[in-house]
Amino acid sequence: MSEQVTITIDGRELSARRGEKLLWAALRNEIYIPHLCAWPEIEPPEASCRLCYVEIEGRERPVTSCTEPVIEGMVVHTRSPRVDRLVASAFELIMSDHHLNCAKCPQHKRCELQKIARERRLRLRPSRLTALPRRGERDDSLKTIYFDSGRCVLCGRCIWACRELARVGAIGFSRRGYKQAVTTFGDLPLAETACTECGECVEICPVGAFSYKINAGGERESL
Template identity: 45%
Template sequence: MLCTIIIEGKEIRVKSHSNLLWVSLDNGFFIPNLCSIMDKHQPYASCRLCFVEIAGRPEPVTACSEKVHDGMDIKLASPKVTKLRQVAFDLLLSNHKLDCAHCVKNRNCELQRIARAEHFKLRGRRFNKIDLNLPPDDSHPLINFDRNKCVLCGKCVWVCQKQGSSVLDFAYRGIKTIISTFADKPLSETECNSCLACTSVCPVGALYLKSLLPGARAN
């Protein structure tokens, strides 16, 4: 069944109960997002970047956890929304090892894309910088894993489970949360089947193919 929603004053006919984030993106309305996965029915809703305002709701809501309904009236860039997104973005960057010039994801990075689209600075000053200083894992023959660049989107965890491996998972809680293997083993000592799916979903330069490194030999 179709319904009509209004995004930034524009009426759009969409499937009832579809996900607001995907509907918006499909119709050309950019909403920053990092942790949403189209095939995952229960969103993590953890990056807090996809805030929007819905008429009649007292506070902004995360678009990735909203289902559309007839008459829904959505504003994407109110001052409240922009402020919430900016705080979430600065928080993500507070423990992100920012080194774009030497990063394999430079110019193909979701953080850079969001910063450009939302006019955010990558070097925000709102929060003190936390240096995680975690040793990069280069033990796997094909994959490098630099957790100092991880934004905890959870996409690698989800895709690894979907591939039947469950090698990667969230470890610890709160500000100590990281992505880890069982007992924090190097990737080469896990049941990783080298499907490489994690490297294709990682939106930043945390999990990536060694072949992307400058000077890597092409096969």
């Protein structure tokens, strides 16, 4: 059995596995910390979304909880003016190029962006930055799954799932900076790749970018 340590998060004393990442210890104990790119099996964590900041007593600056191993006696605060500022800025940046159309999105009401906005009282529509939604192309080439790149938040979880869970590796990041996108190798339609339509990308996507096609009866197409 793994060694347990005692930590304190937001005044609550909790038991956690020594060395496990703080983010998962908090979530398991129903303490919410925003996150998009993190997934328990993705090691090392990407720490690219910059949403999971917390303060740890004794540390000069906020740290990302997805990369921080727990140690005995650690005292953590998930909210502080510095943390809230960092999270609000990262969220605003993510939403500034997001094609926001919740009412028509298959992930409406289950979306991680909506959850972050709700939990942290943030606006989905950027208020400080000019919104420049990426009207990314929609890849409709597969029978059961589609990909709408305008909704993609570039968390990278689908790339990991396609490679590590499906063992296919049909997708990856291409281009840099503002133009960065999830694409297939050579930008081919998904139907022209080794994609098996296993659905791992849909299951792991925190937003409505990879989605199942819905049939006329409003039900998910069977795979």
